[in-house]
Amino acid sequence: MNLAGVGTEVVDLPPGWHFTIDCPNHGLIRFDFEPFSRGGRQELAAQFRDAVWSLRHQVQGNTLKDFVAAGVKPFWRFLDVLREGGNGVDALREIDAAVIRQFLAWLEMQTVTEGKSRGKPWSLSSKKAVYDRMKSLLLNRQKFAPELVSPALAFPKNPFPRVNIATPPREPYTDSELRRIVDAVNADLRTLDAGGPGALSSLQVLAVYLIALAIATGRNPQGLLDLRRDSVRPHPLADREILVTEKRRGYSTQVTSYSKASEEHAGSDQVTTIPLSVGSYVRAAMEYTAPLASTASARHADFIFLYRVERGVRSGETHRLDIRKFNQLAESFVFRHGLKDDRSKSMQLNLARLRPTFGTRLYERTRDVRKVQRALGHSSPQVTARHYITLPETAHRDHTFVGQADTLLARLHVMTGLRRINR
Structure with a gap:
């Protein structure tokens, strides 16, 4: 300095x-x-x-x-x-x-x-x-x-x-495309269950967990890559837990609660190693990379998505997974499973498209732009509706209504305050 x-x-x-x-x-x-x-x-x-x-x-x-x-x-x-x-x-x-x-x-x-x-x-x-x-x-x-x-x-x-x-927003995956991705993730998780951690390369294991988390949470890709070993935290309610992610742009933090895996399901015959909750996915990835934490630099040891370089001048070093490396792994994932889009072309799999996919599906279920906004961590419902929901007519109508409601509430608060002052 x-x-x-x-x-x-x-x-x-x-x-x-x-x-x-x-x-x-x-x-x-x-x-x-x-x-x-x-x-x-x-x-x-x-x-x-x-x-x-x-x-x-x-x-x-x-x-x-x-x-x-x-x-x-x-x-x-x-x-x-x-x-x-x-x-x-x-x-x-x-x-x-x-x-x-x-x-x-x-x-x-x-x-x-x-x-x-x-x-x-x-x-x-x-x-x-x-x-x-x-x-x-x-x-x-x-x-x-x-x-x-x-x-x-x-x-x-x-x-x-x-x-x-x-610059149109990223197009979400269709229902059938999303189903193919989910089936491929499930197939890999079953492979790991049957063959152990060595059944897939370490980088492919990380890719599988990352794709699963993107599908389940709709979180910003970089926020998922930046998950730390304390990102899953206890919730005041016993049947829920909290996931904390950070957004580099704006240096903000998003905190969301999710349901825990049901103990009843965990003891049933239907259980596989496929985690039944967001927290389970995070803990599975955390456990998988735990041995690498001691070999990573002090700056990176607390992060979950770590891998060991296998070849080249940096062979043996422990690095953090970044979005460029993940995109290479996504291509291998698509090739291994022969994933095709709805036009029968090789699927372009990226985490950024899973975010509007999550937003659109959540809106279809709830018809609540505000709920989607909170889930995606946006500052306003307008941003959510414009860029992350592909139902333009209804979404535009709903987010406009939400914006008008916010303005009305703000005016009511001001009027109430003025009345109190006048009294």
Whole structure:
């Protein structure tokens, strides 16, 4: 840490153009702002460097890295275009509302440079992502270095009004597709019951438990990957228990209670090793990876989804399962079971689609948007209905009603308070 005094205030400064952020989830993330400091833009590069450093406790390390790779880098290309046109912007104070409008116009002209979409215009979501990253960095400077920011810096209210329409929500799996996935999970669990833990590879075992939990809870994929050994906790009621998951974005915690497995069922002839409750799934995965906890780093030992690297230069090391690794395992899972979608094509299995699948099925059973909102941990019923329920007419009607009811209740509370004051 590099501390410097500014008057009576102590300021935490980044250690030069090259610095490393130690992210709790992603480890050491290295940054290099020296290339941005060339060509007379040293002051501007320093301000964006300071913004990234300032945000390191609020934003995940990989996200900050993306702020640079997919935010600062394209903005620098835009500045190069301005310079070629004789309108160079080399200092933070020179960025005002007019420059922001020019940046938005430049984004409209960008095309994809590689892959199957090469030559096509950037999608609305891509343009918005670049813009949002730069806006976040500039807002940080407005907050922490206002004396260096132009008073004319302002941002348009909604430069991408149709982005939600252009980017449809993830489609849930159909009933028949979900049944195929569930049957495949059950088949693997029975295989483990008959053949023991060695019947499947350790990574495939983790994938099976993770898919089962995603189906049963609808939780955010990263929240499931981040499950810890104390994530299942006692509930005041004997027949229930609590599952606690964390959401990296926003650093929020979701707490939900679930029914325990029935002791009556546990003693019946119908029982297999397939867990009968969410807590049972978590405990099964926890027990499976318990031997690895002692070999993991202190930072990762408390997490459940651990695996040992079998090959390569890191052979023998214990790592945490991440979403990229899981996606590879999901492909193997689909191949082993020959899973097909309703169009008879190889199924694309990912945890993110299981979340709206859970939301849609819960809404079909309850017709209660608020209940789905609470189960998925959303801030508003509008978000739930728009992105996680595929019954647009009824869902829209219900979440609109819920929103109107909330507004009415808020007004009633205000009126009641005013009456009490008047009395």
